[in-house]
Amino acid sequence: MDNYQIAEHFSLLSKLMDIHGENSFKARSYGAAAFNIEKLPMQLSEVPHEELFSIKGIGESTGKKIIELLETGELQALKDIIQKTPPGVIEMLNIKGLGPKKIATVWKEMEIETIGELLYACDENRLKLYKGFGDKTQQNVKEAIEFYQQNQGSHLYAQVEAVVPDIKNYLGKLFGSDKVRLTGAFRRQMETIDELEFIISETNENIKPKFQTAFPPELIEETKEYIIYKLKNGLKLKLYSGKEGTGEKLFRLSASDVFVDAFIKAFPKINFADGKSADDEYIFKQAKIQYIPPYLRETASIIEKAKTNSLPEVIQPNDIKGIIHSHSTWSDGSHSLEQMATAAKEKGLEYLVISDHSKTAAYANGLKEDRIKAQHEEIEKLNEKLKPFKIFKSIESDILNDGKLDYSDNILSTFDLVIASVHSNLKMTEEKAMMRLLTAIENPHTTILGHMTGRLLLSRKGYPVNYEKIFEACIKNKVVIELNAHPSRLDIDWRYIEAAINNGLLISIDPDAHAIEGFDDCKYGVLVAQKAGVTKEKNLSSFSLAEFEAYLKTVKN
């Protein structure tokens, strides 16, 4: 069991204790333990048991519980409290704006035990009758539930990716690997996935019995064309049946509807069903156009580009030359500056932009002015040691409520570059969001605009922005827009990137790494950047060290 899973156990235990009204300090220490465990630089499973107790925030009780988890994979105290709590009440923890205290009121006083009932209570205006609840809370809860329900059953690309090899192998063993084709949203590299889709060159009658005897998942839906199963983790597995020559099916399922319609219209004479090919390349050959990879099969306009042989040469994972946007133990990262830099160097990268949180982000141990100087001294020493690798002095400066950054010009000018991001007060009208963002973009110290909408895929909508105006302001002020590569963010959305780069904007695929492992998230940024047709020339983190330094000189005032 890894630290993340251990932390999840303690976090849930803490929240459930709060819901049950147990001693809040006790609950808090389990919560703090979860917080600390998640940030540890080493895996608890590799720490000798007796040494667990000397870790900050881990005392006798927590230490013993960690050992219990490592040895049995379970936590009795958590199992007990879960047993005393209706599942729907636990599920309410997923609703943004509802914390343990409010959930306790919902459950104990309103006697509501499911999210469905809660939504109904909002519709009936019953929530606002209770202490601590009012009109706005009721409205917010209603919207948060609707957002949650819309995203139910949907998964992040990275979560699905983790299980794809096993499922593919398994299907290969059942049906023969040459008869199994991955398709759908996953093949298109979509950022969220509702169903994992495969085409199997078999009839339904043959698929079903094999699947059910081998591994009986829940059967959700069955038609002549496909069968949908639900896996243990909630992911839907959709198996299309097909005979020889599944190429046409593969083509249709690995593209947006808009693309397929436009394609058929553009090439009405093509014989889509050649009856032989398992791949879909022959369709492009027949059309006598460039092969369009599935990740680009989104819009009609891409077909025109393929006709003239002018598909973009999209960025690849190994085109990332440096890590831009990362955190160390100076703020809320798990690894020290030296560990982060050494790891980046060992991965063959040329530079690391260390951008710890700024002073307003107190929850993340953001850097007050005096600590900035100390950090810069450490960076200079490390740069001597790690040459020619280079650490850049940066900061992820909070965009305050009025759009200002949270340091003086004097302090801001000591950084090599500044990433400006919103971390507080995320609920905004478009007007307010635009005022804050535009003010930050116009700040002469801002180099990169970090995660520009603040969205968290499947859990939080971003604030509303006018993309065009932001692009315009960024171009005018020489500000780069981040493509935050964390699989939960992927913010800016790839759908807006093409327009941006056509106007001359640079993007930067940044992992926002809080630990060494976070560097690998760059890949997810690259996958969605490919969808937007981004070439390496349009991505700042693909610049070599020399190019990156030269770029900074051109934008520094």
Add this chain to the structure above:
DNA sequence: GCCGTTTTCGGCCCGACTGTTTTCAGTCG
């Protein structure tokens, strides 16, 4: 439950914001 230039008991907490209050609890990043 955790912790200790308040060290074995008694106090713990990061700070802003929101929405609810009419001085502050709850939530969030």
